[in-house]
Amino acid sequence: MTESNLGAIVGGPARDALRAIAELLAPNSSTVIDRVTxxxxxxxxxxxxxxxxxxxxxxxxxxxxxxxxxxxxxxxxELLVWVDWNEDAGEVLGQLRELKSSPASAGSWEWADSLAAAFDRAAGLESLLARVGDNIAGAGVSVAWLDCDSDTFLVVLVPSDRAATLVELSLTTGHSVRVF
Structure with missing residues (x-):
């Protein structure tokens, strides 16, 4: 596929949406925006x-x-984590805690230890992400899962007031995002 052919595939609204997603999820990182561009x-x-x-x-x-x-x-x-669908809850929570976008007001994530201990693997990773979302919502942050059409979850933290925008932009690119 030549550059001009690919440009036609990722042009117009999809191109603009990809750049907007990069700016939304990495507002202080020209590296992310430059790489996508x-x-x-x-x-x-x-x-x-x-x-x-x-x-x-x-x-x-x-x-x-x-x-x-x-x-x-x-x-x-360090703005996205790759999580396998059967990953240990404690490991998932540890990775999310380390994201640069993790809310400082969530403190030490003391709630994470009890969440990990009580997590029922049969409930699935989506259930865990929803519970994390519940715990960080007060800090104005939501958990978002970027669909990658595999059994790996690509998880980011996004300002709650921008979550709907992320979903809309992703749909413009042909991808889906689920917000918790």
């Missing part, structure tokens, strides 16, 4: 940079490249 506007160059700097084995640009660039950049900036 590079993947959108110069996909061949993005692939070359990723292969050179990060020892990745990307063969060529593809339609999901900009979304993956967003996810990778957010993860590197």
């Amino acid at each position: 590079l993947a959108i506007d110069y996909p061949e160059r993005y692939v070359a940079v990723q292969n050179e700097l990060y020892s990745q084995k990307l063969e060529k640009p593809h339609a999901e490249l900009a979304w993956f660039a967003l996810v990778d950049a957010l993860h590197e900036q």
Whole structure:
């Protein structure tokens, strides 16, 4: 796929939405915005940079490249965690606590220990994320799961007053987000 073909796939509203998501989730990180923009506007160059700097084995640009660039950049900036569907609740909570977007007003996350201890794995990870969302809502923050069409959960924390915007922007890109 050539750059011009990929540009047509990630153009117009989807392009603008991807950049807006990067700005929403990483407002103080030009790194995230620049990485997403590079993947959108110069996909061949993005692939070359990723292969050179990060020892990745990307063969060529593809339609999901900009979304993956967003996810990778957010993860590197400690604004997103990758959680396996059967991950231990304590581990999930520990990762969320370490995100740079974790609300300072949530304090030491003392509630997290009792939540982890009481968590019923049969209830599923979505149940755990909903409970986390309940506990941090007072700080004006929501938990959001970026769908990646796999059994891995891509989890971010987003200002609650921007959560609906995140969902709307994601739909414009062809992806879905679930907010807890």
